[in-house]
Amino acid sequence: MHTVKTFDHEGRSFEIKMVSDGDGWHLKVFVDGKPTKMDGGVSHEVQQDAAHYEFGDPRRIIADALEDFIKGKG
Numbered sequence: 466m467h468t469v470k471t472f473d474h475e476g477r478s479f480e481i482k483m484v485s486d487g488d489g490w491h492l493k494v495f496v497d498g499k500p501t502k503m504d505g506g507v508s509h510e511v512q513q514d515a516a517h518y519e520f521g522d523p524r525r526i527i528a529d530a531l532e533d534f535i536k537g538k539g
Contacts, residue, residue, distance in 0.1 A: 466482045466483070466484045466493070467482060467483050467484065467485075468480055468481070468482050469481045469482065469483050469492075469524050469525065469528045470525075470528040470529070470531075470532060472532055474532075474535055474536050477496055477497055478496070478497050478498070479494065479495070479496055479532070479535060480494070480495040480498075481493075481494055481495075481527075481528045481531060481532075482494075482495065483507075483524055488506070488508055488509065489506055489507050489508035489509045489510075489511070489512065490506060490507045490512070490524055491504065491505075491506050492504055492505045492506060492507070492524070492527060492528075494531065503531075505527060507523045507524055507527065511523055512524075
């Protein structure tokens with residue numbers, strides 16, 4: 466499992482990890498080292514389109530959006 470992002474918020478530690486499978490990337494959020502039910506995914510097709518149109522890495526975009534949501538900015 467690859468860690469995409471870590472951050473702290475209100476005394477808690479958050480970690481967003483992704484693992485690759487045959488269809489793309491599966492995202493999982495951990496709080497204080499424990500897995501949560503908050504998850505998602507990025508298909509290989511979405512990742513290829515993002516690269517083609519130079520949108521950036523969708524895994525990072527999702528991780529940044531989740532951080533903003535958790536911190537109440539989204």
